[in-house]
Amino acid sequence: MTILYYNSTQQIDFIRKFNIHHTTFTKHLNNGTYYLGKYLFLREPVLTAKVKDMSDLDLSLMLENDRIKFNKNKPLNSSSKPVILTDVKNLENTTVLPSLGKCVEYLQSKGLSASQVTLVKHINLGKAYNGYFCKFL
Known part of the structure; x- marks a missing residue:
């Protein structure tokens, strides 16, 4: 003021x-x-x-x-919130990504198929997806 x-x-x-x-x-x-x-x-x-x-x-x-x-x-919706990816085989191996879209890009860069819709379903169910646990921060 x-x-x-x-x-x-x-x-x-x-x-x-x-x-x-x-x-x-x-x-x-x-x-x-x-x-x-x-x-x-x-x-x-x-x-x-x-x-x-x-x-x-x-x-x-x-x-x-x-x-x-x-x-x-400003996070406008759940897709724009930061996401943390944890490797199922090595729980110490985590990656923080700025959004769900960047998470999809990251998984695709590793040669894995990924979509935002499928990731959200797995996040909501608490299930691993293509060897990674994914959750919103």
């Missing part, structure tokens, strides 16, 4: 100018949580905040870049 990038008395300004979904804006405003882990929407001004003189276009571009960074690191 040290920099004021933009202020308005109307929510619609944030929604239209900066492409923030109404539900998302309202959720962060009402809960006092940070949008994109960085921006805080408040009903009352913070008098100690320094005003940053930015054009709406520059602020919009900054928000778009932050969305890309934030959403790249």
Whole structure:
């Protein structure tokens, strides 16, 4: 709460100018949580905040870049969660992969057939797949 990038008395300004979904804006405003882990929407001004003189276009571009960074690191579903592979024959031999897709690529690089659908089934059942135990972190 040290920099004021933009202020308005109307929510619609944030929604239209900066492409923030109404539900998302309202959720962060009402809960006092940070949008994109960085921006805080408040009903009352913070008098100690320094005003940053930015054009709406520059602020919009900054928000778009932050969305890309934030959403790249945000797990959107189980397929984007990190996965740990453990060799059935040698339980000490484990590999951590950033996603289920990377896990499939890893297994295929070892000459094994693999698909995300089949891996998820084996993870949910707790069964080994092609000589590996796979689970979400």
